[in-house]
Structure formats: structure tokens, C-alpha cells
Amino acid sequence: MLANTKATAKQRFMEFLSRKSLRVTAQRQAIIETVFSTDKHFTAEQLLEWSRERDRSVSRATVYRTLPLLTESGLVREMDFGKDCKFYDPNYAEHPNHNHIICQDCEKIVEFESDKIARLEDEISHKLGFAIKTQRLQITATCEELKKLGACKHKSG
């Protein structure tokens, strides 16, 4: 079997830190491990809570100071789902070009990738004189259950 040459998200973030001469503290490690051991979207507050389960010494300030590093690295992306606070998506390390479908009522979120859409985006952007750096497609929809039953069985609350 060939050696796995693909760096993990955690390793890639460590390299990012090192490239910027930033230090690997215990608190940062707890945060990083939390972020890259889930594929769920999370808020700053959730990240604080989960990180504290690994290391009680993680403070809210450190979480808020680390989040911009994570987004700057490109491995995590800030998401606006129209809620009161921002969510963060850790799946950009694995799937740098994925899109989101958000169910209006049950708030289920499905991620998908589409080369066809990506190609059209490139083509159109180029025609308009731009070179794409990142892209974000969010679709708000209703799911089958909702359409058929008038209410979505996954509805929370």
C-alpha cells in the first residue's frame, strides 16, 4: 500500500501557523482538534464549549482570536444562515468547492458539489473580467417531506 501523502486538515493548519510564525499553544491545539474532528457546522460559542471539553483553559477570547486564523487558512469558512450569529463550516479542507442546500423549515443542511456549476461560474466570471478566488452557493429549499405533508418531519423544537 502506498503511503498516504495527503495531509490532514490538522496538519495543513499547523503548516499554516508555522508559515506565519504563529505558535502552537495547548489552547490552539484543543480548538484545532475540535474543529477538525467534526463535519458539523458550529458557532463560536459551540466551539468554545467543545474545545473546553478537551482543555478547560480555553477561553472565549482565544476562540474568537483563532477563528480568523482558521478562515484565513481556507480550511474553515464562515457561513451566514440568516441566524443571529455566524456558523463555521470545517468541510472546506476536504471539499473546497462544496455548496449548501438549507431546508427552510427543518433546517437540515445538505452539502453537494457540482463541476458543471463550477465551470459555468468560471466561464461567466472570466467573461466579466474576473478571476475566481472563492465561491459560495446557498440554496434555500423545502424538502420532500415538507412538500408532501405540509410540515417537515425533521423539524426541530
Place this chain on the structure above:
Amino acid sequence: MLANTKATAKQRFMEFLSRKSLRVTAQRQAIIETVFSTDKHFTAEQLLEWSRERDRSVSRATVYRTLPLLTESGLVREMDFGKDCKFYDPNYAEHPNHNHIICQDCEKIVEFESDKIARLEDEISHKLGFAIKTQRLQITATCEELKKLGACKHKSG
């Protein structure tokens, strides 16, 4: 010449208010006229300032209470450009399906429409069991100037 049967954005919003038995106050009129006489994206604070130029009695609270009505009507959409506060886009009355390209450095914003992308979105959503309600595509890019010169001549500041 045939009569113009297409309702203006302002008229459509008035109908929205009426449908919900909401009242047409002087302050709301100032806000509505402000919103639908520009195609620029604006913040709540800018909307307050501009509306006050039409009617000094418009208060911040009323602006914040009116914005959700505007977005609920579908004629205006809340936009997250990664800034400290939200922007609002009044062009959804005219172009209900448009997308955005944001230049990373000069912050120029270009709007465009694409039936091809819209069709793909529908198709993919349907396959995944969803029916699209709204869609939002934001592309972050660099513009020609930036690519060629290393800095964008439209750069603000």
C-alpha cells in the same frame, strides 16, 4: 402605446403592506422611496441617513423595524459580504435571481444572471429531494486590473 402593467417595486411593496394590514406611515414612505430609488447595496445605518434626508422624523428603530418587512416581501435581500454589518440589496424586485461577484481588493460588486446555473441548481436540488425557494451565489474574485497591475485601480481608501 400600451399601458405599463408592470408594478413598480414601490407599488409592489405597498401591496405587500396592504395584504398584511400594515399601515403606510410617513416614515415608511420615506424609507421605501429611499430603498427603491437606488440600485446600490446599503447598510441599515446608510438607510437611516438617506431616509432622514427625506423625512427627519425617521428613527433608527423604525428603519430596523422596516427592514424585515422589506426582506419578507422578497423585494430586498439581506447580504453578507463578510463585513461587520449586513448589507441590503434592493435589486431583487427587478432581477429576482441575480448573483454577485465581489472583487477581493477594490470591493467592486458586479451582478449577473445565469439561466444555465439556475437550471443546474433546480436539477440538482430536485435530485436531492428539495424544491428551491431562493438561491444565493456569491463569487469572490480579483478583477483584470488587479491581475495585471498587482493592485486594483478601483481600490478604495
Place this chain on the structure above:
DNA sequence: ATCAATGCAAATAATTTGCAAAAAG
């Protein structure tokens, strides 16, 4: 008349920041 809408000022809530102490390289 009735009930929605207003301004104001106080409240809320997410995020940021100054600072002295602690820790990484």
C-alpha cells in the same frame, strides 16, 4: 374608536480589545 407604528432610551448579545501574566520558540 381601534390597533398598529413611532421615538426614545435602555437592554441585549455577539464580538473585540487593553493589559499584565504566562508560555512558546
Place this chain on the structure above:
DNA sequence: CTTTTTGCAAATTATTTGCATTGAT
């Protein structure tokens, strides 16, 4: 040793809300 990072608590900032009053229908 030097410089970054930390936690804490205070500060900031966008947005929301309670309330008495005003105004639209």
C-alpha cells in the same frame, strides 16, 4: 530572552425591545 498568546473583564457595536404617545384606517 524575546515575542506571541493567554484569560479576564471592560468596551464596543449592531440590533432589539418596553413603553407611553401618536397617527392611519
